[in-house]
Amino acid sequence: MAFLKKDLPKKSENLSDWYNNIVLRAELADYGPAKGTMIYRPYGFAIWELIQKEMDAMIKERGVSNAYFPLFIPESLLKKEEAHVEGFSPELAVVTIGGGEELKEKLIVRPTSETIMYDAYSRWIHSWRDLPLMINQWNNVVRWEKRSYLFLRTTEFLWQEGHTAHATHEEAWEMVEWAMKMYEKVYRDLFAMPGYIGRKSESEKFAGADVTLTYEALMPEGKALQSCTSHDLGQNFSKPFEITYQSDKGVNEYAWQTSWGLSTRSIGGMIMAHGDDGGLRLPPRLAPIQVIILPIKVSEELIATAKDIGDDLKKAGIRTLVDAADNETIGFRINKWELKGVPLRLEIGPKELEKRVITVVRRDTGEKTQLPIKGLEKSIAEMLDAIQANIFAEAERFLKENTHATTDYKTFKEVMKKSRGFISAPWCENAVCEAKIKEETKASTRCVPLDGREEDGSCIACNNPAKLRWYFAQSY
Amino acid sequence: MAFLKKDLPKKSENLSDWYNNIVLRAELADYGPAKGTMIYRPYGFAIWELIQKEMDAMIKERGVSNAYFPLFIPESLLKKEEAHVEGFSPELAVVTIGGGEELKEKLIVRPTSETIMYDAYSRWIHSWRDLPLMINQWNNVVRWEKRSYLFLRTTEFLWQEGHTAHATHEEAWEMVEWAMKMYEKVYRDLFAMPGYIGRKSESEKFAGADVTLTYEALMPEGKALQSCTSHDLGQNFSKPFEITYQSDKGVNEYAWQTSWGLSTRSIGGMIMAHGDDGGLRLPPRLAPIQVIILPIKVSEELIATAKDIGDDLKKAGIRTLVDAADNETIGFRINKWELKGVPLRLEIGPKELEKRVITVVRRDTGEKTQLPIKGLEKSIAEMLDAIQANIFAEAERFLKENTHATTDYKTFKEVMKKSRGFISAPWCENAVCEAKIKEETKASTRCVPLDGREEDGSCIACNNPAKLRWYFAQSY
Numbered sequence: 001m002a003f004l005k006k007d008l009p010k011k012s013e014n015l016s017d018w019y020n021n022i023v024l025r026a027e028l029a030d031y032g033p034a035k036g037t038m039i040y041r042p043y044g045f046a047i048w049e050l051i052q053k054e055m056d057a058m059i060k061e062r063g064v065s066n067a068y069f070p071l072f073i074p075e076s077l078l079k080k081e082e083a084h085v086e087g088f089s090p091e092l093a094v095v096t097i098g099g100g101e102e103l104k105e106k107l108i109v110r111p112t113s114e115t116i117m118y119d120a121y122s123r124w125i126h127s128w129r130d131l132p133l134m135i136n137q138w139n140n141v142v143r144w145e146k147r148s149y150l151f152l153r154t155t156e157f158l159w160q161e162g163h164t165a166h167a168t169h170e171e172a173w174e175m176v177e178w179a180m181k182m183y184e185k186v187y188r189d190l191f192a193m194p195g196y197i198g199r200k201s202e203s204e205k206f207a208g209a210d211v212t213l214t215y216e217a218l219m220p221e222g223k224a225l226q227s228c229t230s231h232d233l234g235q236n237f238s239k240p241f242e243i244t245y246q247s248d249k250g251v252n253e254y255a256w257q258t259s260w261g262l263s264t265r266s267i268g269g270m271i272m273a274h275g276d277d278g279g280l281r282l283p284p285r286l287a288p289i290q291v292i293i294l295p296i297k298v299s300e301e302l303i304a305t306a307k308d309i310g311d312d313l314k315k316a317g318i319r320t321l322v323d324a325a326d327n328e329t330i331g332f333r334i335n336k337w338e339l340k341g342v343p344l345r346l347e348i349g350p351k352e353l354e355k356r357v358i359t360v361v362r363r364d365t366g367e368k369t370q371l372p373i374k375g376l377e378k379s380i381a382e383m384l385d386a387i388q389a390n391i392f393a394e395a396e397r398f399l400k401e402n403t404h405a406t407t408d409y410k411t412f413k414e415v416m417k418k419s420r421g422f423i424s425a426p427w428c429e430n431a432v433c434e435a436k437i438k439e440e441t442k443a444s445t446r447c448v449p450l451d452g453r454e455e456d457g458s459c460i461a462c463n464n465p466a467k468l469r470w471y472f473a474q475s476y
Numbered sequence: 477m478a479f480l481k482k483d484l485p486k487k488s489e490n491l492s493d494w495y496n497n498i499v500l501r502a503e504l505a506d507y508g509p510a511k512g513t514m515i516y517r518p519y520g521f522a523i524w525e526l527i528q529k530e531m532d533a534m535i536k537e538r539g540v541s542n543a544y545f546p547l548f549i550p551e552s553l554l555k556k557e558e559a560h561v562e563g564f565s566p567e568l569a570v571v572t573i574g575g576g577e578e579l580k581e582k583l584i585v586r587p588t589s590e591t592i593m594y595d596a597y598s599r600w601i602h603s604w605r606d607l608p609l610m611i612n613q614w615n616n617v618v619r620w621e622k623r624s625y626l627f628l629r630t631t632e633f634l635w636q637e638g639h640t641a642h643a644t645h646e647e648a649w650e651m652v653e654w655a656m657k658m659y660e661k662v663y664r665d666l667f668a669m670p671g672y673i674g675r676k677s678e679s680e681k682f683a684g685a686d687v688t689l690t691y692e693a694l695m696p697e698g699k700a701l702q703s704c705t706s707h708d709l710g711q712n713f714s715k716p717f718e719i720t721y722q723s724d725k726g727v728n729e730y731a732w733q734t735s736w737g738l739s740t741r742s743i744g745g746m747i748m749a750h751g752d753d754g755g756l757r758l759p760p761r762l763a764p765i766q767v768i769i770l771p772i773k774v775s776e777e778l779i780a781t782a783k784d785i786g787d788d789l790k791k792a793g794i795r796t797l798v799d800a801a802d803n804e805t806i807g808f809r810i811n812k813w814e815l816k817g818v819p820l821r822l823e824i825g826p827k828e829l830e831k832r833v834i835t836v837v838r839r840d841t842g843e844k845t846q847l848p849i850k851g852l853e854k855s856i857a858e859m860l861d862a863i864q865a866n867i868f869a870e871a872e873r874f875l876k877e878n879t880h881a882t883t884d885y886k887t888f889k890e891v892m893k894k895s896r897g898f899i900s901a902p903w904c905e906n907a908v909c910e911a912k913i914k915e916e917t918k919a920s921t922r923c924v925p926l927d928g929r930e931e932d933g934s935c936i937a938c939n940n941p942a943k944l945r946w947y948f949a950q951s952y
Contacts, residue, residue: 030596032546033553034583039596042541042611049542065518066525070508071547071585071616071632072569077509090576093548095585097570098631099620107510109547109571109585120506120515129803135518140547140616144575155574156547327605 008339010277015221016149019272023150026280026340028271036148036155040264043340044151046288047267048158052138054190055160055262058182064134064162071140072107073116080115080240087207088112091143093155109142114208114233114259117163118241125165125255127246132171134164151268152225152476159263165243165255172232172256179230179260180213186262187227191270192283192392193217194399195227196422196471198447203431206259210234216446216471217269218399222420224446224473225269230260274391280341281363283391284384291320291380292337296330296349306348309358309373316377318384338363343387344380364390405469409460412472416441422473426457426466433461443472484815486753491697492625495748499626502756502816504747512624512631516740519816520627522764523743524634528614530666531636531738534658540610540638547616548583549592556591556716563683564588567619569631585618590684590709590735593639594717601641601731603722608647610640627744628701628952635739641719641731648708648732655706655736656689662738663703667746668759668868669693670875671703672898672947674923679907682735686710692922692947693745694875698896700922700949701745706736750867756817757839759867760860767796767856768813772806772825782824785834785849792853794860814839819863820856840866881945885936888948892917898949902933902942909937919948 008025009017023029028044031037040048056066072095079085088111095107110116117135125133138160145155162179166172180197187193195217205212209231216224237243238254247253274281284290293310295302306322313320323333330347337345347359357370360380364387371379402421406412412423427433427445437460438444448470459466484501485493499505504520507513516524532542548571555561564587571583586592593611601609614636621631638655642648656673663669671693681688685707692700713719714730723729750757760766769786771778782798789796799809806823813821823835833846836856840863847855878897882888888899903909903921913936914920924946935942 030599032548033550033592033595034546034548037546037548039546040544042543045543046541048544065522067518067521068516068524068616068634070510070513070515071618072508072510072513074509092573092575093571093583094573095569096572097568097582099568099622100566106573107569116509119509123506140544142547146575158544 008277008279011220011275012277015272018275020150022271022275022279022339028267028280029150031148031150034155036145038148038150038154038156040158043288044267047282047286048264050286050288051186051190051266052160055182055186056138058185059136059160059162062134062178062182064136064164066137067135068137068139069113069116069120071110073110075106075108077115077119078108081208081237083236084114084208088143091145093142093144110139111141111143112259112261113137113139113141113161113163114237115241118237118243118257121165121255122241122243125243125245128167128248131245131255132164132166132175134162134175136160136162149268149476151271152265157263157265159261161259161261163257163259165238165257167245167247167253167255169234169256172258175258176211176213176230176232176260179258180215183215183228183230183260183262187215187217187266188392190283190285191266192388192395193227193270193273194392194396196447196449198449198452198471200229200447201429201431201434201445201470203434204445206231208233208236210236213450214447216422216473217273218402218421218473219269219272219476222402222474224422224471224475225265225272226446226475227266227269228260228262231258233257233259273395275341279339281391282341282343284343284388287341287343288319289321289340289342290318290384291344291346292342293320293322293346293348294330294333294337295322295324296347298324298326299350302348302350302353305353305373309346309348309376313377313380316381318377318380343384362387364394407457407460412443412460413441416443416474420474422446422471424469424471425460426455426468427470427472428459428462428464428466429468430459430462430464433459437461437472441472442474444475446471446473446475484753484755487696487751488753491748494751494753496626498747498751498755498815504743504756505626507624507626510631512621514624514626514630514632516634519764520743523758523762524740526762526764527662527666527742528636531658531662532614534661535612535636535638538610538654538658540612540640542613543611544613544615545589545592545596547586549586551582551584553591553595554584557684557713559712560590560684564619567621569618569620586615587617587619588735588737589613589615589617589637589639590713591717594713594719594733597641597731598717598719601719601721604643604724607721607731608640608642608651610638610651612636612638625744625952627747628741633739633741635737637735637737639733639735641714641733643721643723643729643731645710645732648734651734652687652689652706652708652736655734656691659691659704659706659736659738663691663693663742664868666759666761667742668864668871669703669746669749670868670872672923672925674925674928674947676705676923677905677907677910677921677946679910680921682707684709684712686712689926690923692898692949693749694878694897694949695745695748695952698878698950700898700951701741701748702922702951703742703745704736704738707734709733709735749871751817755815757867758817758819760819760864763817763819764795765797765816765818766794766860767820767822768818769796769798769822769824770806770809770813771798771800772823774800774802775826778824778826778829781829781849785822785824785852789853789856792857794853794856819860838863840870883933883936888919888936889917892919892950896950898922898947900945900947901936902931902944903946903948904935904938904940904942905944906935906938906940909935913937913948917948918950920951922947922949922951
């Protein structure tokens, strides 16, 4: 049985072994047959469906419509924006044969959809009345990876990509910020993952963007995870793609554009951030099963009561499952659902039945209590909220404890050698220093906060003037 | 303005011209840059989202879970089931370059997911306790097309594909039938499209199936549209993929499998079946906008009232939009929303405002009535139901009127030359006769009803004994 906890690597001892084991044993995902690909198994995909449901509503609420653009991008189209094609070239999967014949023009399997969407935008946009044009896609994209890491780095992954065109830069920038605020809400409220928001450096920004905003979360071994991005594309695409509109003054203008995406990589971050030696710990809002009910032995009466309780919880909108497998001991079943990270476990045995109570065990703290069966829905709903809040608080504490600040390169190096985490430090924004720091400490610039206060600092690497403090960290 | 009705081809005069114009002008879809591909624009994609929402609930209700399998299938895997690879070979798109390097093994862009899913099933299924395994995917698939037809025949399309494995053939067959019944419900209740259900002939069945069930709808020019299929795969895949389970008696057995799919082709069928010379006629249950409210001129008071009415309807769960575009005449707006097939149009002018009534126009019949604004939600909901029922009734009448029965080949030929439609006729089930009939009449076998009564007939082509009457039709 793949989900047994036997021989499960310890999270603190070997994070990546632990991670792979958890993902496979909890049946979240499996490896695909082609190198670098993965299968999203039902339990893992259900998490993505919960994310989609919440985000889709927020995206539509903002007036953005869903659509679907083709998977295949003719090579010539991808090449229209120079920085863009340069950035993506090494990662492309290319179709050269179609319907049994060598193709005249190669087709690129989309690594992202800017080029194919903006080709259409140029046909659809004529006047200021056609703006803003705001479209989102939920789809699959391909970026070639030699070494895959389930959820975190795979050749094919699932995501949403929003693409908007506006009449003014101001309006486009509002959209860029709106998207990042939406992501922040999703990360904090659903994933229970705090993080730092800011602007990427020139060398780390999206290929084709003027400005890239990022959400950077912290993983247990002190590495940062770029968790999603939102790009101000300026007129970098509207010019080569000729996306122009006639303004209300009758003048032809280029549109201002944005794009923003969040992928299934986020699920990998969540597994890593919250899991423990016992397995997953899913935040209740993203748990496909929020409550597992276990009759402690095979007895008709216990099972019937478990099912009644389950029905009541389901009616109250709580995702509940009863596991009365007759071929598994209670110990085995406890371990299984602990490994699968179900936030609350309800155990019912003869003693409980007699007293009309149920034993409730929290996955996050291991805390055990007994609650009367009557009115259980309300107390369970409250406990789920408490778990969600506690998991977030733990992660926030961890982030704070592992965020350092220094103006001194020696300290910087020491921290990166020992505990890692984020370091806030002044940097002159010269790519040479950025590369030197990365080489010497493995830490790259993660972002500079949007509200960062300017000061008369000096760059930790070269001592030249540095106005802003950037977040540095080692990263995935 | 692309959506103007000016120069719109007449449906009765040139169906395919009419169809392409409607799809483009109503902004349902657009052509993609790579040959044979299409863009699902927001208005068209919203229809797919409505279909997904309803079907997804039905599929989950049956205990089937959603998951996601990789896009890329290694060539060797696709080749494991002989009939399957033979059937799909001419339609494949092939990735030969990844990450800048020639691949050692070519990757096929999935035309369907049997092989990649069953490779995983063979790892996941061990005991009878792992069965049934029931997984569904909503994804994109690629089948190379030289000549594309928006929605109806494109190189890439969207669909759902359900894939189940069972311990017995009986149980698998139940699933095959359940899926077709689910599709029937979807086609009749949502699409308002009646059709014939039955088994495909040996030459028309799915590559790799023992039995294929199909839903065949009738298009305006008398051609059949294969609208979705459900396959009994027997053990054809479980044997080469070694999907075995230990039965409760401890014996190793091969699993019994099914697969079933419905694609965005269905939307093309619906457009064709219900549209008229004025444009689309969307059945209310699949209309992204069910009610359009038009203030007949730009006046603050009219617009405010229109918005109030719109809010009330939205609160009642009716998908409503107010169009008060100040740069379009009322005539233009009426034509636009007629073209876009919105089931009900509400017009409000000064006279209506005075009498506290609203003018309601049905898209299906053109019927005009006035209704009091007070309590409008209830009458609008009833009218939407009536439109849904009427569109279905019209289609059913058309299907009946164009379904013929004959035992005589001469009549058969005449019907296929003149009015076309379905013809029910005895056939000996020999592929030679099937091919001959197709060559001489362009009609292929569509299906044989599952409850077809056996009789002592003789084949219309060769006069040899023919026990069952098959449906024949020309098709897409």
